[in-house]
Amino acid sequence: MRKKGVDALMHSLMGKAIGKFGLIEDGDRLLVCVSGGHDSMVLLYLLQTRLSFIPVNYELHVLHIDLGFPGGESDRLEAYLENFGLPYTRVKTEIGPLSHSEANWENPCFMCSRMRKKLIFQTAERLGYNKIVMGHNRDDVLETFFLNMAFSGEISTMIPMQSFFDGMFLLIRPFYLIDEDVIRRYARRHEIPSFHDGCPTGKNSKRALIRSWLETLYPHNRKIKGTLFHALSNVKPDYLPKNL
Structure with a gap:
């Protein structure tokens, strides 16, 4: 079946990332992390849809x-996920309120992210999955780069496939080459809903600040985002200072 517009773009860029970075292989058992946001919802939908027309077979488990x-x-999300007919695990926590407690008011996002990632690894080990799939997109990659530079004093970002604990787990990002607005257009076209996690600081986080700044740059030149993304793998060490 011939695909047009945003459908073709999504399948093309997702397939390109999977092939270029070797993200998914035949026989893989994939633990798909679903937060309820557009990215993870579309990711799950596409991972299941692709099984009907690609020569590679893999197993999906939703976390x-x-x-x-x-x-x-989360309750509404769980009810919706039943439509996929896939194995599903929901882990109930108090990570959100704990990370936003008075004792941690300065940096709730860092604590929340760290605790959530630890729990993902623990659950993956318990369920017997070593390949973890997340819906981070090209905008997330750029935001993380500037976030780390501005607030952590380092030059780093997300990578397409990342190994943890000496290869015990592989974290993969099939949407690595796809812009967030393309994913949202795809979600609207296919009526894929999103579900709010209830986070009270998401719109006022450091990441939101970086996102807002980047969005002031993009209107000046439509090539800026692509140029910034290309720069991530075009590093000139001879023109960077050492031991400042």
Whole structure:
């Protein structure tokens, strides 16, 4: 079946990332992390859809870490995920309220992310999965680069496939080459819903600050985002200072 527009773009860029970076192989058992946001919802939909027309077979298991925020929509998400007919694990936690407690008010996002990632690895080990799939997109990659530079004093970002604990786990990102707005367009076209996790600081986080700054640059030249992304793998060490 011939695909047009955003469908063709999504399948093309996802397939390119999977092939170029060797993200998924025949026989893989994939633990798909679903937060309820557009990225992870579309990722799950496409991973299942691709099985009907590609020569590679893999197993899917859905993992949702319930952060425990009041007002979170984990129950609605769980009901919707039943439509996929896939094995599903929901881990209920108090990570959200704990990371936003008075004792940690300065950096809730860091603590939340760290605790969530630790729990993902523990669950993957318990379920017997070594390949973990996340829905981070090209915008996330750029935001993380500037976030780390501005607030951690280092030049680093997400990579397409990342090894943890001497190869015990592989974290893969099939949406690595895809812009967030393309994913949202695809979600609207296929009526794929999103579910809010209830986080009270998401719109006021350091990441949101970086995102807002980047969005002031993009209107000046439509090539800026692509140029920034290319720069991540075009490093000139001779023109970077050492031991400052």
